[in-house]
Amino acid sequence: MVNYRTAEYIDWCPSCGDFGIVSSETMALADLGIDRSKAVVVSGIGCSSKIPHYINVSGVHTMHGRAIPFASGIKLVNPDLKVIVNSGDGDLLGIGVGHLVSAGRRNLDITILLHNNGVYGLTKGQASPTLHRGLQTKSLPTKNINDSLDPLAIALTAGYTFVARAYAYDAMFTKEIIKKAIMHKGTSLVDILQPCPTYNNINTKEWYEKRIYKLDEDYEVKAPEEASERMSKALIKSFEWGDRIPIGIFYENNFIPEYGQRIAEHSPAYFSDYPAKQVIEQNGKSTTDISRLLEKLGV
Amino acid sequence: MNMLAAEKASLLVKPVFNLKPIKKQEMVQIDGNTAAAIGKIAGGIGFQSYYPITPASDESVYLEANQIVDTVVDGAKSSRPVVVVQTEDEISAIGMAIGAGLAGVRSATATSGPGFALMAEALSWAGQTESPVVVTYYVRGSPSTGLPTRSGQSDLKFAANVGHGEFPKIVLASGDHAEVFHDAILAFNLAEAYQTPVIHLIEKSIANTYSTLDKAELDYSKAKIERGALVRMDPGKDYNRYSLENGPVSPRSPLGSSVAWYSGDEHSESGHISENPTNRTAMYEKRMKKLDLAAKEIPQDEKLNVFGDSGAENAVITFGSPKGALKDILEDLLSEDKIKLQVVQVRFFSPFPAEELAKILQNKKRVIDVENNYTAQLGSFVSEHLHITPTHFILKWNGRQMNTDELRDAIKRAVGNDEKRIVLNSGM
């Protein structure tokens, strides 16, 4: 049995929702039987972004907000890898929101797991972009006067082809969603509601568990013509936040070409001879021949 | 149409001078952007990311247009695809390039001042995680948007000091089109040899001008492709990415071939976060020692390009584009103005070739610093590292390249009239 957990000491606060996420994610990797050396977890900076150190596949703990670019670079040169991004809501929707939106235009086959706790945990509880206006969590000196961003609505309109929401303490459910997100060919976003018992005293375990309910299984676009209607429905569903909060898969569209396929349209050898596979040197000499290029510049 | 007319006309007239036709294809006409792109291709690039900016993007667009490159592997002709991505910004460009490097691919990005400013944090990350990446930095007139389509050399210190914290970085500047080509290959070798970012400076005045070169000047058959301590570990086995066992450069196995961890946090040999003070001291030193190693291993003739009269009492120090004008005026200065000069074109700024430079400059009567900026940035490198201060400065920051007439005149004024600071201003 492969152990998908490392022996690193976990320094999250007791009963932090991130424990649920690390369990779900490692169980998902185990269920899928993913080769440890063929998976990479990429994160930004935050409490949540420490997760690569606790998962026993390759890990890249990058900069605040920048996990998506790093993950994209890795995946682009080695499409055989399973690349998963784990980052916080501040990370992905604050400083890194440009990358989150732009990723939708590419539909590269990576999975993004967004730890949504409504706060900047690591920097001691300031409001994150998902905290609703008017709320005053523990560390805030005044009520939050910014409106909130909805990760699902952003993902849907930006072009993500798999959009879901999970709840950190429901580890089995989250695991199943993560598995589907990993197996989806294209960019997937899972918004994971993650209680932060230390700084978010409003969106707590009790608060969530009174409200969340599971969506039915009808989310997939079955024909290209159906896409906009499906997306509109998913978008309307994503606005539901209050007494009832839906979790589950909101949208999946398998008709949009994945980025690698788009590359392969002009570089047909891409999937069989992607950059990480190429032999660029033999006996210390370059294997690349530039004579054709120089001929074009001949005078 | 014109060619056709010319050919027809040439058949009608009798040859006057018995000129032999120049053999086609022995010369190439090349601009700096293309020289860098072709150099990267020759050097084995697999990934380039970029966000459009003048005067850098032409390099990336050339790569995009030529992304399927010819190869000869095991004697068989084939081709391989290079991935080129236009990103949403320069932070993404550098992030993707570093990511591609972690997966074992020679990766680069190309930008100019404003874009490079956005890359600072990521370069610090690459230094801390010992990740190779090449940034081709096209220098234009700064600060801010400055003179975006003109040239300058005022970003030298910024490039050399980029990123918070202390980490080894390699910074080099090319002096002409042939250098650009070879340096593009060299940059990849150095990035992988020392597992750290390499910043390759090319001025706008080289990027967007053409040289006609003999193809032999772009011959890279003797150039080595050195991948440093890149290994493919047994996938079943984990390894310590930052092993302290083999000196400052530790074996690096690409993502996808074995399990490893990378973190911008200080880390232990395994790559996991560590705040242990003893480990901190050792890891920090491991990184910094790579620069000492680079200083030792990079040959002197890569670091400095020395020409002119070694016995001259006057030295000119410069970097980048003034090389061409200096080469052109040496002979006239000697034969007509009776001024003997030794010229030192500095090519490396990190590691800075202090000892090598000191040997050349220590007994000179005059050290004339020629640069395209206001504060004489190369001069301050020299004062900082050598305890030799240039005696005269010839400076220009109007966005135009130095021309031979004004430069020759300025050197005469420095040597003859002892003018200490001469500001040039030619150009339209």
Ligand SMILES: Cc1ncc(C[n+]2csc(CCOP(=O)(O)OP(=O)(O)O)c2C)c(N)n1
């Ligand atoms: C460029 C930059 N700016 C600011 C910080 C400081 N910082 C560290 S974590 C963080 C926010 C973390 O919040 P979030 O992304 O929601 O993650 P969480 O801790 O809640 O899991 C900030 C602002 C940083 N590391 N880098």
Ligand code: SF4
């Ligand atoms: S501060 Fe909040 S998010 Fe961070 S570890 Fe503690 S409980 Fe978790």
Ligand SMILES: [Mg+2]
């Ligand atoms: Mg957060």
